[in-house]
Amino acid sequence: MRISVIGCGYLGAVHASALAELGHDVVGIDVDERKIAALRAGRPPFFEPGLPEILSSAAASGRLRFSTDIADAAGADVHFLAVGTPQTIGGTSADLRYVDAAFEGLLPHLAEGSLIVGKSTVPVGTAARLAARLAKEAPHANLAWNPEFLREGFAVKDTLEPDRLVYGVADERAASVLDQVYRAAIEAGTPRIVTDYATAELVKVAANAFLATKISFINAMSEIADATGADVTALADAIGHDVRIGRRFLNAGVGFGGGCLPKDIRAFTARAEELGRGDSLAFLKEVDAINMRQRQRVVDLAIDVLGGSVFRKKVAVLGVTFKPDSDDVRDSPALDVAVHLKGLGAEVVATDPEGVENARMRHPQLDYTTSAREALTGADLVVLVTEWREYRALDPIETGRLVAERRIIDGRNVLDLHAWRAAGWQVRGLGRP
Template sequence: MRLTVIGCGHLGATHAACMAELGHDVLGVDTDPERVHLLNRGKAPFFEAELDELLVRHTCSGKLRFTTSYAQAGSFGEVHFLTLGTPRADRGNATDVSHLLSAVRQLSPHLRQPSLVVGRSTVPVGTAARMAGYLKRISSAGPETHLAWNPEFLRESTAIHDTLYPDRIVVGLDSEDAAVDEAMLRQVYRPILRKGAPFLTTDLATSELVKCAANAFLATKISFINAMAELCEAANADVYQLTEALAHDERIGAGGMWPGLGFGGGCLPKDIHGFMAAAASLGTGQSLAFLREVDAVNTRRRSRVVWLARQRCGGNLDGKRIAIWGAAFKPMTDDVRDSPALAVAHSLFRKGARVVVHDPMALDKARKSHPHLTFCEDLTESTVEADLLLHLTDWPQYRRAAPEQLMPRVARPYVIDARGALDAGRWRRAGWTYDCLGRPPFPGQAVGPDGHLTRNR
């Protein structure tokens, strides 16, 4: 089939490459000429595992190309996927859908043949229904322009796998055109459906809510186990043992329930705020009031690391050299949007610490967003003369690091493992004082009733 993908950011470039991998002829559209040029050379403007290989393969085969022209897109495509960003609005918590609406306005005059426009962006409920009517009014093809909603469930760092081997495909359909549009999308995803992926059809509103609800549930699960970590720290218990015990209950499960520094990135924080705003606009704000505490727990994890760092530095961070491992919001990506690691680094800097940040992939973007911090390309060199080491993004390179070799370089062998991924026994045997969020305090310390570390007697 001839498909277009409108908006070639992380979602769009990935979707375009994967649709070409399924055998379709794909035209990607983006308003940024530099990004289009880069993609046509087979290079993504961000890091996503395996994406560059797909881009090279299919730009060379002729199955995939990119353009800035909406006119080309309108004349080329049978199905047009909308993959525009929907960021948090400048004011308040609402979701900004202006990029999405702008793309529809630019594409519509060029839709002169029967077409199916398919939204994949995360939007407030009700957006699709309004857009369906808008498209039929302004499209050159009029009523023969249909709209469906096909929310994405991609995770950065596994986006290729999530597209080609999805847990489910959800399609929201306008009741007037449902049968024709469903058949069209089944044809688009036929190679995936043959592998057994569930294909779920809903109305437009339900399809919008599925993505918002999924992200809200995941955020809640993460914050729940981090709330348990807060309790464990106060009770001298171990949240990782607690997590393992909970995970054996099939009603709970282990997926997504990993304690630590909390979530960040361009989706979960933005989406839970947008979901709350959407519920409030519908008069049901109380139904999602619990998400405020989900957000608060997540923020407290960052504050907790800053507090522990200050305790380890004798109660005063001024002039202390702190090495930070991690800048990306999660491993295997260079995305630093709402990065918990950089939030901690920035807070320490503001309190007077000399912060040195290392990351295997995200340093260029981190420099642009946080130019006041110091960055180091070499993992080992980042620890030189450090008074404290913080492990904040769970890259495999950090788990493989040899604490014995780092000992002679640091000023003081103190490490705080905010991701619970380092080998505590090995680090302690090497002579380090090792702390971990949600685990009993370091030897010789306990948490007092006020939440402050006190000396054991």
């Protein structure tokens, strides 16, 4: 099929490349000239495993091109809206100006029978509003909402092999067009849910809200574990055997971050209040508060381990991205911890395999290195806050030879406490005795 993808950020660049890899003829469009130049050269503007390979493959096939001119979307059968919906400045609602601008820009270029498909995470009611406008200004076209469920670090796999497909449509014609787009996934047995606009919009934000709640729940339990001497990891193992609960995402630690979960639960709460149903999602404010509190708990642990003050102590911060296998530092708990420690007078050296440049642009006051060895050398305290594989695999004996003092805070509860303590380390975690 002939497809346009409006917005070539994280979602759009992956989506466009994957659809071209599946055999569609795709044009990706974005107003950012530097981003488009990088994509044309086969260089993703962000780190995502597997993306360089499918980007190069799709471009070499001739099925993928990029442009800064939305007029190049003309003639496409399907137009995907994949622009960002950030949190409004000074508020918690979703900022829809990019969605509205992309929609507005497409209107003059819609062919007979073409389909606009929303991928962006939006407040419930957005699709209905856009559909009403489409019916007035371009009745020859149709609208669907098809939320994305990408995990950073696994986005290529999640696009090529999704765990479900959700279509929010007003009629079956739109669903049949999407079936053609996703034919490979459907033939592979991917579950397909066809529903209305509002439900499709809610699926995405409800999934994020549930995940955030599960993470904050176990983090709240880690606070109780600290107060009682219990082990939150053993607790999670025990309750995780209950099939109604499950063990996944029951890992206590410094909390969640990134460009989706925090802003999406805040926007969901704001939308509920607009609908007069604020009480229904009031609990999400506490979910958010628990999550933010975890960052301060790590800082407090550092102060405690260093005898009441971090002033002029060298602290090696392992990780600045909000999760491993990503260079994304948006709302990163790891970077937040590093900045807080620096503000208290610590000599912070932060390291990360992929996120250093992005972190430096946001917080140039920190000292950075891509070498974990350099960060560790002479450290009075090590704080592990992003669970990159290379940090989880650190040898406690070898690492002990580099540092000034064998003290480590495991902000993700991923280390073998017995092995590290046997090597002479003072180890502190969240909710672990």
